[in-house]
Amino acid sequence: xxxxxxxxxxxxxxxxxxxxxxxxxxxxxxxxxxxxxxxxxxxxxxxxxxxxxxxxxxxxxxxxxxxxxxxxxxxxxxxxxxxxxxxxxxxxxxxxxxxxxxxxxxxxxxxxxxxxxxxxxxxxxxxxxxxxxxxxxxxxxxxxxxxxxxxxxxxxxxxxxxxxxxxxxxxxxxxxxxxxxxxxxxxxxxxxxxxxxxxxxxxxxxxxxxxxxxxxxxxxxxxxxxxxxxxxxxxxxxxxxxxxxxxxxxxxxxxxxxxxxxxxxxxxxxxxxxxxxxxxxxxxxxxxxxxxxxxxxxxxxxxxxxxxxxxxxxxxxxxxxxxxxxxxxxxxxxxxxxxxxxxxxxxxxxxxxxxxxxxxxxxxxxxxxxxxxxxxxxxxxxx
Amino acid sequence: xxxxxxxxxxxxxxxxxxxxxxxxxxxxxxxxxxxxxxxxxxxxxxxxxxxxxxxxxxxxxxxxxxxxxxxxxxxxxxxxxxxxxxxxxxxxxxxxxxxxxxxxxxxxxxxxxxxxxxxxxxxxxxxxxxxxxxxxxxxxxxxxxxxxxxxxxxxxxxxxxxxxxxxxxxxxxxxxxxxxxxxxxxxxxxxxxxxxxxxxxxxxxxxxxxxxxxxxxxxxxxxxxxxxxxxxxxxxxxxxxxxxxxxxxxxxxxxx
Amino acid sequence: xxxxxxxxxxxxxxxxxxxxxxxxxxxxxxxxxxxxxxxxxxxxxxxxxxxxxxxxxxxxxxxxxxxxxxxxxxxxxxxxxxxxxxxxxxxxxxxxxxxxxxxxxxxxxxxxxxxxxxxxxxxxxxxxxxxxxxxxxxxxxxxxxxxxxxxxxxx
Numbered sequence: 001x002x003x004x005x006x007x008x009x010x011x012x013x014x015x016x017x018x019x020x021x022x023x024x025x026x027x028x029x030x031x032x033x034x035x036x037x038x039x040x041x042x043x044x045x046x047x048x049x050x051x052x053x054x055x056x057x058x059x060x061x062x063x064x065x066x067x068x069x070x071x072x073x074x075x076x077x078x079x080x081x082x083x084x085x086x087x088x089x090x091x092x093x094x095x096x097x098x099x100x101x102x103x104x105x106x107x108x109x110x111x112x113x114x115x116x117x118x119x120x121x122x123x124x125x126x127x128x129x130x131x132x133x134x135x136x137x138x139x140x141x142x143x144x145x146x147x148x149x150x151x152x153x154x155x156x157x158x159x160x161x162x163x164x165x166x167x168x169x170x171x172x173x174x175x176x177x178x179x180x181x182x183x184x185x186x187x188x189x190x191x192x193x194x195x196x197x198x199x200x201x202x203x204x205x206x207x208x209x210x211x212x213x214x215x216x217x218x219x220x221x222x223x224x225x226x227x228x229x230x231x232x233x234x235x236x237x238x239x240x241x242x243x244x245x246x247x248x249x250x251x252x253x254x255x256x257x258x259x260x261x262x263x264x265x266x267x268x269x270x271x272x273x274x275x276x277x278x279x280x281x282x283x284x285x286x287x288x289x290x291x292x293x294x295x296x297x298x299x300x301x302x303x304x305x306x307x308x309x310x311x312x313x314x315x316x317x318x319x320x321x322x323x324x325x326x327x328x329x330x331x332x333x334x335x336x337x338x339x340x341x342x343x344x345x346x347x348x349x350x351x352x353x354x355x356x357x358x359x360x361x362x363x364x365x366x367x368x369x370x371x372x373x374x375x376x377x378x379x380x381x382x383x
Numbered sequence: 384x385x386x387x388x389x390x391x392x393x394x395x396x397x398x399x400x401x402x403x404x405x406x407x408x409x410x411x412x413x414x415x416x417x418x419x420x421x422x423x424x425x426x427x428x429x430x431x432x433x434x435x436x437x438x439x440x441x442x443x444x445x446x447x448x449x450x451x452x453x454x455x456x457x458x459x460x461x462x463x464x465x466x467x468x469x470x471x472x473x474x475x476x477x478x479x480x481x482x483x484x485x486x487x488x489x490x491x492x493x494x495x496x497x498x499x500x501x502x503x504x505x506x507x508x509x510x511x512x513x514x515x516x517x518x519x520x521x522x523x524x525x526x527x528x529x530x531x532x533x534x535x536x537x538x539x540x541x542x543x544x545x546x547x548x549x550x551x552x553x554x555x556x557x558x559x560x561x562x563x564x565x566x567x568x569x570x571x572x573x574x575x576x577x578x579x580x581x582x583x584x585x586x587x588x589x590x591x592x593x594x595x596x597x598x599x600x601x602x603x604x605x606x607x608x609x610x611x612x613x614x615x616x617x618x619x620x621x622x623x624x625x626x627x628x629x630x631x632x633x634x635x636x637x638x639x
Numbered sequence: 640x641x642x643x644x645x646x647x648x649x650x651x652x653x654x655x656x657x658x659x660x661x662x663x664x665x666x667x668x669x670x671x672x673x674x675x676x677x678x679x680x681x682x683x684x685x686x687x688x689x690x691x692x693x694x695x696x697x698x699x700x701x702x703x704x705x706x707x708x709x710x711x712x713x714x715x716x717x718x719x720x721x722x723x724x725x726x727x728x729x730x731x732x733x734x735x736x737x738x739x740x741x742x743x744x745x746x747x748x749x750x751x752x753x754x755x756x757x758x759x760x761x762x763x764x765x766x767x768x769x770x771x772x773x774x775x776x777x778x779x780x781x782x783x784x785x786x787x788x789x790x791x792x793x794x
Contacts, residue, residue, distance in 0.1 A: 006454075006466040008497075008544025012447035015535040015548060075533015075548055075560025082513040082532055085662045088675050093536050094512035105651065117643070144643035154641060185623060186506065186542035337544055338639065340466055427763045429756045431720055434740045438724050439690045455762055474740065475755050480762055492762040517676035527680035530667070570687035579724070582691055583741070585716040585756060586767070 005341025014333050014345040017353035019069040021329040022361055024177045024199065025322050026066045029365075031174035031200070032207010033059040034108070034166060039237065041163040047233040050226075053378035054218065055211045056112050061369035063104055068361050070096070073353055092180045103173050107166040113140075114158045116376050121145045136375065174203040181328060188263040188339070189270065189332040194252045201245035206321035208238045209291075209314035214369070216311045222379070226307055232299075235310045238317065239295050246288060263339040274342055275331050278323045287320010415503070415522030415628060417572060418592040420610050421496050423633035426588035428453055428494035430475040432580035437473070439568060439579035443553035446470040450498065450545075450565035451580050455480060456638060457492040464637055472496075495638055496589060498580070499524065499545040499565035500619060500627030507537035507546065507564075516562060522628065523569050531561035538562060542623045567591070691724045700732065704787050711788025721752075721786065753780045 003012060036055040039045040071077045084101075087094035113120075123129070124137035124145070175196040181187075182195030212234045219226040256267055271279055291313035298309045334342045348354040373379075436451045437444060453472030457465045457480050465484065469476065472494070480492055505524050508516055515531035518524050528549075538546045545565060549558040568578035572591070576582075581591045592603050592610075610616070610630065618627040620639050631638070640648075669678040697718045698705040708714055719725070723738020737744040746752040759769040775783075785791070 006468070009447060009449050009452050009468055009471040010538075010544045010547040013547065015538045070534075073534075075535075075562075076531065079513075079530070079532040081661075081665070082515075082530065084658070085666050086514050086670060086675070088512055088514045090509045091512040091536070093510065093534065096512070105654075110647070113647075142643050142646040144641065144646065146642065151641065158644075180536075184506075184510075184539050186540055333539075337542055338466070340464075424764050425767075427756060427767055428760065431741060435691075435719065435724060438738075438740065457762065474745075476760070476762070479758075479760055486761065489761055493764075494762055514670070514675040514677075517674055519681050520673065525681065525684050527677050527683075529680065529683075530677050566684060568689075569684050571689050571691075573685040574689070576689065576691070579691060582717050583720045583724075585713075585720045587715065 002344040002346075003336075003341060004344075005336070006338050007336035007341045007343050008338055011333075011336055011338075011343050014330070014343065016329055016333060017073060017345075018326075018330075018347050018355065018358045019073040019353050019361070021322070021325045022069040022358050023066065024174075024181075024329070025206070025325045026062050026069070026362075026365070027174050027177050028199065028203030028206050028321065028325070029210050030059045030063045030066065030103075030207070031170040031203040032205065032209075033062065033211050034170040034207070035204050036208055036211045036234070036237075037111075038163045038167050038170075041160060042167065045233065045237075047229050050230045051211050051215045051234065053115065053376075054215055054373075055207075056108070056115065057369060057372045057376065057378050058211055058214055058365075059207075060104075060108050060112060061365040061372055063100075063108060064368055065361060065365045067100065068364070069358070072357065072361070092176060092183055095176055099169075099173055099176060103166075103169050107162060107169050111159055111162045111166060112376070114155045114162070117141075117155050118147050118152050119376075121147050133375070171200055175200050181332065184332075186337055187332050187335070188261070189267060189335050190328065192252060192255075194248060194255075195328075198245065198248045198252060201241055201248055202321050202324055204241040205238065205245050206318060208234055208241060209317035209321075212238070212314040213311060213318065216307060216314075218373075218379075224379075228307055231307050231310050235295050235299070235313070238314065239292065239299075242288065242292055242317075246292075263335075266335060266339055266342075270331055270335050270342070274334060275327050279327045279331070282323035283320050283327055287316055287323055291316045291320070414520070414595075415501075416593065416595050417501075417522065417567060417628070418594055418607070419498070419501070419567065419578075419629040420590040420592065420606075421629060421631050422588050422590065423493055423495055423631060425586040426453070426494040426496055427586055428455065428472060428476050429585065430472040431583045431585065432496060432589060433471055433473045435579040435583040436565070439571075440566075441553065441555045441558075442563070443550055445550070445552065446473070448547045448550065448553075448563075450563070452497050454495045454497060454638075455492065456495055456635075457484060458490040459484065459488050460490045461488075493633070495631070495634060496580075497543070497545075497619075498629060499567070500543055500625065500629045501567060503626035503628065504624060506540040506542065506623070506625060507562075510536045510540040512536065519569075523567055523572075524564070525566055525569060526562050526564060528555075528558045528561045528563075533560045533562070535562070542620050542625065690726050691719055696729050697722075707785060707787035707791075710791065711785075712790045713787060749779050749781055750775075753784075753786075 033055045036048065037052055037059070040048045040052045071080050074080060083094060084097035087097065120137055120140050124134065124141050126134070178196030178199030181190040181199075182192050184190045212231060215234075216226045216231065256264060294309050294313040294316075298306055303309065330345050334345055336342060350356050430453060433449065433452055436442060437449075440450055442448055442450050449471045452468055453476075454466055454468045455472070455476060459465065465480075467483075469478065476494075480489070501522060501524055503522070505518055508518055508524060511517070512534060513530060513532055516524065516526045516537050533548060535548060538548065546562050547564075549555070549561055549563040551559045553559065568576075568580075571578055572593070575593075577591045578589075581589045590606065590610075592607050594603075594607070610632075613632050615632065617631045617634055617636070617638075618629065619631065621627075667677050667679070670676065672678040719741070721742065722736070723741035725734075725736060725738060727734045728736045736742075739745060743749060743752050746755065754770065757768060757770045759771050763769060780786075
């Protein structure tokens with residue numbers, strides 16, 4: 001047992017492991033990627049056209065992975081469905097099943113389906129392709145091959161309205177994840193009305209960075225040049241959401257230290273000592289300040305390697321936002337509820353709730369995305 | 384158009400039926416039937432309560448799983464406060480505090496037994512996503528080991544550190560992977576017996592009161608009267624709004 | 640409504656029906672009877688076996704000890720405090736009377752056993768009788784004190 005000061009004896013074990021840091025990270029990426037898509041649909045940011053479908057598929061790939069870390073950490077995974085059969089109305093966590101189902105079935109799948117419908121119909125009648133693909137497309141048409149002008153127009157309308165519904169849904173999906181932590185009054189590092197909003201904006205930051213990264217590397221892999229104007233626009237939105245995100249975190253920290261309630265000294269020690277590397281080092285400097293500087297300087301001086309630098313900024317951002325999730329989830333638990341000490345967390349490399357499992361879960365969406373883009377190529381629109 | 388209307392109306396009916404089914408049957412108002420009283424001025428830190436609890440309730444013997452435990456609070460003359468709880472006070476405190484701190488530095492020191500507060504407003508019950516932990520009609524918070532999914536949210540929500548996840552090393556296999564906590568020995572108090580920790584406490588530092596014991600001897604009523612007249616009764620972390628039902632006598636506000 | 644949209648609606652509606660069908664089957668019987676929990680579990684927990692014997696059952700056999708204990712300074716201390724949770728022994732006297740953790744057998748000597756309560760500590764209430772090493776270093780406490788009536792024996 002490794003602890004410092006005084007902790008309640010039952011606190012020696014860290015009950016929410018790295019997997020629970022992975023979970024809000026993934027839902028954040030989903031929400032963020034969806035917001036990128038809606039920038040085009042609802043706010044008419046035309047320069048983002050090349051990443052529109054890609055960001056939808058990315059959101060879907062990550063959303064499909066999102067329940068995995070949760071189920072994997074349950075003491076009784078076989079009882080997971082109770083959360084949908086008998087959801088307890090006063091529990092923030094009980095909303096998960098329904099919010100997830102709504103977001104997956106009503107928002108993402110429908111938006112992707114109606115957006116691709118015209119293409120699916122044409123692919124279904126294409127002759128030169130593998131038997132499996134043709135079979136899947138024929139099922140996906142649902143027996144309606146109407147691609148008349150009115151039908152396509154109606155599809156477009158449906159997509160628009162789903163996006164309009166989807167925006168608040170995305171905000172809710174991730175805001176509620178923030179609320180799961182923010183509503184725990186026993187924990188001074190979590191308990192804050194700002195937590196859901198901070199989660200939301202950091203989700204936007206991470207989602208934009210993710211789409212940018214996948215777009216650039218995806219283009220390279222196919223031997224295409226990524227559209228510079230599109231990457232530049234993504235970088236701008238990354239910068240805007242960073243500004244909002246950091247301002248909120250600044251407000252939060254200022255409030256903690258200005259109000260200086262019980263436990264503030266301990267929070268200070270948490271930041272400058274226990275979480276120095278992951279909070280100050282990775283989340284704040286390497287994962288926020290440096291990417292912001294990179295973006296701002298690139299925008300000012302317009303060097304040749306523009307896209308490469310933006311991509312570097314997006315990778316740093318993705319690492320920084322993961323550090324933020326880690327600092328919330330793990331940091332909040334090593335801070336003892338006695339407000340007199342710290343427990344410690346050491347992540348196992350192999351086995352249940354381990355580093356390898358977390359990395360595996362984080363790699364899975366890329367596999368899913370690969371399969372999805374084989375079935376529903378997101379690149380067609382660009383050429 | 385006809386088909387659309389038909390489908391919509393069926394959907395509407397379905398949702399309405401679902402809503403009805405999901406609605407909680409108006410739960411009867413609960414009335415607390417028990418009260419726990421801890422007289423810190425009597426506790427000698429012998430740790431028999433911790434042992435008895437672990438045996439009576441099949442709590443794993445490892446030093447990081449407790450339904451009840453004892454903390455030792457020691458104030459130094461310079462105002463500094465030291466708290467420790469080696470092995471939760473299981474079987475007493477082997478190391479006298481004077482072996483850790485200089486005796487003439489010590490201002491005062493006492494033991495504080497801890498257990499589930501059986502809150503009137505339990506945050507653990509509030510956050511349970513499936514209804515596996517709940518407050519009974521007589522006011523005790525229990526965990527349904529057959530229904531708990533082991534999400535650990537209740538552990539995060541408890542301000543008192545009273546919960547843990549039952550490990551596979553524990554003797555009761557059906558409890559593995561579910562949340563476990565003090566029940567005030569619900570299997571005993573429902574039979575009219577005092578909780579194990581109270582039963583073995585040699586000094587009366589732990590006292591249990593059956594509030595609606597009309598047919599039982601009125602000793603509990605006199606006890607309750609005496610406790611109510613005490614000055615300086617406290618509950619732990621009252622600012623959490625949890626309304627604990629464990630009353631402490633003789634603790635400072637620093638005890639939490 | 641367009642054909643495709645109707646079909647999607649039918650699919651989703653089928654999903655909802657399957658969900659409620661599963662729910663009807665899988666939610667345990669007594670769930671929600673009283674509150675948002677499985678009501679049967681209350682009695683399951685209340686019905687768990689106790690491990691401490693019934694009150695005063697010890698004295699059915701140990702009459703002499705009762706006579707000493709009931710008038711001594713330790714009369715407010717239950718048998719289980721020092722002898723352990725011996726329900727199995729109470730039900731079958733053949734079973735061992737020594738608890739692994741809560742009896743003399745858990746300690747190296749009777750001195751250690753007595754000191755587990757009566758050792759000196761600044762954390763104990765001052766009024767509680769505490770015995771320093773000077774009081775007795777070598778002798779078994781039991782030579783002078785009867786644990787069932789510890790002070791009475793001396794006078």
